[in-house]
Amino acid sequence: MPPSAGRRRSEIVAAARELFSEKGYHSASMRDIAERLGLQAGTLYVHIRSKEDVLFEIVDQAADRFLEAVRQARAEAESRGAGPEEALRLAMRSHLRVVAENLDTATVFFHEWKFLDDDRRALILAKRDAYESAIRDLIIQGIESGVFRPVDPRLAGLAVLSLCNWFYQWYSPAGPQSAEDIADAFADLLLAGLLGGPQAAASDEARDGGGTGSPTGGRGRTARRGQRRSAGGSGTSSTVVQ
Amino acid sequence: MPPSAGRRRSEIVAAARELFSEKGYHSASMRDIAERLGLQAGTLYVHIRSKEDVLFEIVDQAADRFLEAVRQARAEAESRGAGPEEALRLAMRSHLRVVAENLDTATVFFHEWKFLDDDRRALILAKRDAYESAIRDLIIQGIESGVFRPVDPRLAGLAVLSLCNWFYQWYSPAGPQSAEDIADAFADLLLAGLLGGPQAAASDEARDGGGTGSPTGGRGRTARRGQRRSAGGSGTSSTVVQ
Structure with a gap:
């Protein structure tokens, strides 16, 4: 049959x-x-009907998956009462999971979407914009709640997207780290930056504005000691010097 | 004629x-x-001789430009006696300048290099590896001198490359910010992170290990107050909330 x-x-x-x-x-x-x-x-x-129909289906499914991933991450953050740090971390994990599980789709999405006809390209662009806007909103919320520094939310959003999008170019499922581990390491880096030793970390206690009582409030300090746990408690990341 | x-x-x-x-x-x-x-x-x-010869010429020139950019950035950092922060900033500026001035080349480099024959692909891969290694070395130097936290240099290097490489996908020369401004904003973000208010900044004074007397030692603090100047003194970046 x-x-x-x-x-x-x-x-x-x-x-x-x-x-x-x-x-x-x-x-x-x-x-x-x-x-x-x-x-x-x-x-x-x-x-x-046509090869372009298939391209559209692939690209549109990818766009929907990214949108669904950030929607779920935000819903999860909200249900946990998580602060902007954890919301951003969850969003980065979701994004990297989508890419890791769909490497071919990601390649087609990033390289070939521009070959769609005008109407369909506009539709995909609108979904990409919606996604970028959702990421940017996480940054804006972090700034408004006083947890994040007053950075340019557009460029900070683009930084998050760069880390997450470029991933398809180098990630291998056979590699030593899972998408979640890598997302955690990138989130740590973006949140805490490269600078700062134990002294800077200690002063987080005295940080004014927002983030109080957040379960992620201690993450930065823990991370700086190289003894971090993943946000979901499901594993440890490995961003210490090898 | x-x-x-x-x-x-x-x-x-x-x-x-x-x-x-x-x-x-x-x-x-x-x-x-x-x-x-x-x-x-x-x-x-x-x-x-062939279309592939032309592809190789384009991709190989691009690889050489990136290598030359990081070489110049390191030489400039060395001649200034700059610390790892400034060296990383200069490297990111050089990279973004190369992409901004060669958007078509960057697209071909990132999308099409895999279509080279095995020998030529290996040659380009070796140059990409050398470039990535140069970026990673800047991270390692920062960690070893105590200026950077003990992050995973491989992933931190990949973070730098992600920010710099994804740039070709969204940068427009007609946009509001120059490649240098964007490089500075990304460098600030990667160095200082999203977290941390004035209290965290003040404690940089007490940071133990390395970086003492570095002309870039004050950059993080200045950046956190939103009154930053570019590393070269040639302009201001604009990573404040718009």
């Missing part, structure tokens, strides 16, 4: 995802996709 | 750079390159 239409369609999208990631959208042909699945090229058109 | 062979070759590489950036290496044909220059496709082969 041949696979159901729905399953066949998913297989086509999955094969296209791999091929667009490997060769780029323009040079991966419908014939390549069909060959990878052992099908005749004509059969594809029973399930999809 | 037709352009000299050298000039014609440069024109071909420049046209290829634009086309590879716009359409991707695989889908930009030699005919496309010739058309953009108003030439016959056959004429190209007087000047270049």
Whole structure:
């Protein structure tokens, strides 16, 4: 029995995802996709209208996954009563998890979205903007609550996105650290910075404004001693000198 | 009089750079390159052997520019007797300047280098590794001198590279901030982190180990008050809330 239409369609999208990631959208042909699945090229058109439809589906799914990831991170932070530090950490974990679990999708999303037609590109751009805005809002909340320094929220948001987005270029599932560990290390770095020794850390006690009673309030100090635990308590990160 | 062979070759590489950036290496044909220059496709082969030769030239030039940028930044830091903070800031400025001045090259470098044949890809990988290692060394020096916290130098180096590399995706020369301003803002963020108010800043005075007498020792404190000057004294950055 041949696979159901729905399953066949998913297989086509999955094969296209791999091929667009490997060769780029323009040079991966419908014939390549069909060959990878052992099908005749004509059969594809029973399930999809065009190669661009498939590109859109891949890119749109990716955009939705990122949006859903930050929505979940914010909901989790809210339900825990977490401060902006932990909210940002959770968002970075969610983002890196999405990339780690969808490396081909991330490559297609970042490299090929610009080849969509104008209407669809506008739709993806709107979702990207919504995502960037959600990240920026986390920064703004941290600044307004006095936990973060009064940095430029646009550039700080872009810094978070840079750390999270560039990840697809170097991350390997076979590497020594999980996406969560890396997210924690990046979050620590972005929150506490490179500078500052034990003396600077001690003064966090006296920090004025906001963040009081936050379960993450102690994270910076703990991190500085190199004995950190992940925000979810599910593991330890390994950002000490190797 | 037709352009000299050298000039014609440069024109071909420049046209290829634009086309590879716009359409991707695989889908930009030699005919496309010739058309953009108003030439016959056959004429190209007087000047270049193959499309891959041109790709290699673009990618290899980019790799050399990044290596030269970090070399210059380190030399400048050394000649100024600058500490690791300023050395890192200078390196980030150099990197962002290279990207800002070569946006098409950066796109080709990051997206298309993987399409080189094995030997050439290995050569580019070696240059990328050398670059990453130079950035990581700046982190290690900062840690060893006690100015930086004992973070994981690999991940901290990757954080620097993420901020600097992702830049090609969003930077516009028409935007409100120069590459230098953005580099300074990113360097401030990475050095001082998001956390910490005036109390934390004051304790920098008492920081133990290294960095004493460094001209950049006061930068963190100044930055935290939102009255910062760029490392080179040539301008002000604008990482305050807008």
